Amino acid sequence: MRNKLFLVSAILFNAAVALAQEVKFEEYNLDNGLHVILHQDNTAPIISISVLYHVGSKDEDPERTGFAHFFEHLLFEGTENIEKGKWDQIVSSHGGSGNATTDEDRTYYYEVFPSNNLQLGLWLESERMLHPVINQKGVDTQNEVVKEEKRLRVDNAPYGMFIENIKKNLFNKHPYKETVIGKMDHLDAATLEEFIAFQKKFYTPNNAVLVIAGDFENDNAKKMISDYFSSIPKGQDISRNFPQEDPITEQINAKAYDPNIQIPATMIAYRTPGLKNRDSQVLDMISTYLSDGPSSKLYKKIVDEQKQALQVGAFPATQEDYGMYIVFALPVGETSLETLNTEIEEEIEKLRTDLISENDYQKLQNKFENQFVNSNSSVEGIANSLAEYYMLYGDTSLINKEIEIYRSITREEIKEVANKYLNPNQRLMLEYLPEQNTAN
Structure with missing residues (x-):
């Protein structure tokens, strides 16, 4: 009961703080x-x-x-x-x-x-x-x-x-x-x-x-x-009609070589919807769940417990027309990129199969409440947000309302979005290798 009361108090406190930041x-x-x-x-x-x-x-x-x-x-x-x-x-x-x-x-x-x-x-x-x-x-x-x-x-x-x-x-x-x-x-x-x-x-x-x-x-x-x-002349109207991408239905395998690295990396990427699509906020939440901080699922498993990776991360690159969801990892010692790929896929598969725990869900909500407060803590940050919400999202009031979108995302929705975009047949598997491996 004490834990439940503490949880309710924390939610009310965060909501009050967010409201004060309007x-x-x-x-x-x-x-x-x-x-x-x-x-x-x-x-x-x-x-x-x-x-x-x-x-x-x-x-x-x-x-x-x-x-x-x-x-x-x-x-x-x-x-x-x-x-x-x-x-x-x-x-x-x-x-x-x-x-x-x-x-x-x-x-x-x-x-x-x-x-x-x-x-x-x-x-x-x-x-x-x-x-x-x-x-x-x-x-x-x-x-x-x-x-x-x-x-x-x-x-x-x-x-x-x-x-x-x-x-x-x-x-x-x-x-x-x-x-x-x-x-x-x-x-x-x-x-x-x-x-x-x-x-x-x-x-x-x-x-x-x-x-x-x-x-x-x-x-x-x-x-x-x-x-x-007011005296600056108006420019010509700008029309944009960019070609649409065909859906990715089979895994894309690729390699790239970098002369500046000694440790290879695996990079897994998915094409995702544009920033006006609610699913982009859900993917943002998934990214935080998987790799934001040492307690996140991928870091705790692959870096901390199994010691297979020096570093692991996941982030959504949100853009106006399409987005990208990128997961990367650098192996430790003799750990193969294939092993890292398998471990990463296991965690993503859990998202597609099971609901995240209530405790993990509440941690996510608390993190996004804090991010919201911090984003509106300076006039520079507020100015940037106002400009982008107007121009790219078409809704300036999202500076106050976007947190409501994150609050309304459910565990079931996280599972649904993972199943919609984060499947093996929809991904790019990029081996990012030191240049000396070119001849292999």
Whole structure:
């Protein structure tokens, strides 16, 4: 009885904490199509200004991959009113920080400032949208930056090429088969006119969302947004009609070789639905159950108890159109990859066959409650979430409601989704090997 009372108390406490974290926001559109989201929080003198563009690697010409990631760098080069190379200096000299990220579906730029620099942040992002300078010198400079990044993070990094090998085997038709960083020969071959055309098509107000989160006054912020962004011309409408993948009905076997590793790895991947599909949240929960922390099923069994693996993990790579569910493990000593595959499949088969225990289910719920609270604990995190929920999910209010989806997932649903997507005939089995094994 004491355990049951404690469990009920813990659930009520977590629910109360989550409710206290409700994010209030206002959203509206400018005439040029720019979507604006405002989250006012005057508890600390900090402001986050961000712009998310609905453009990622999937939007590229297959003969010009890497453009979206390239523009992540290129649009820091300078504008008509910001001297080349001065962007970061302007931000840091006003006590701020900033960065950008790109993936398959979107590109996200942001700055965080003391709140008295809201106007500066809005000016910077309006300059990026309206007045970017795209010339051959800037293209050549960033081309070298991107090549160096690829050398460091992909070509010369241990296990740095595993995602690209998974993607090219899981996807045959959809542009998700390409990498975000792209092919360097595509960037080398691109003309200045092609870069300019890409910017004009995708980096427009009607393909973007502007988010302000933090310490500001609503009316003042709205006036500045209008002053800096309302005159930016609307871009062309963008239509997307990507080819659909055929279902995977037979196991795909593949090998990849990496000169930067000494220990081989097994990588098992499944193609899963896009992020708007409820099943993607269930798979997120399955991932946490299998490999989040030393008490998770795969880690406890293969690493801790049986000592067959140095490391094991599972994670869902959620994307707008399709997702990937990836399980990986690095063997210990003479343990074979086949043995690891067998042990991993045994745990996944249990998910397909049996309901997880009530105790494990409650642990999952507690973890997702904590993740929810932590994701809304900073203005930077809130700004990012608001932008992505609006642009990719089509529902900004998910910032408060998505936790309800996780709360409503049942043990029976976990079993059902495992049976729907995580079967042996639906998977890629990738042997990721040191390069010296090529001749074998």
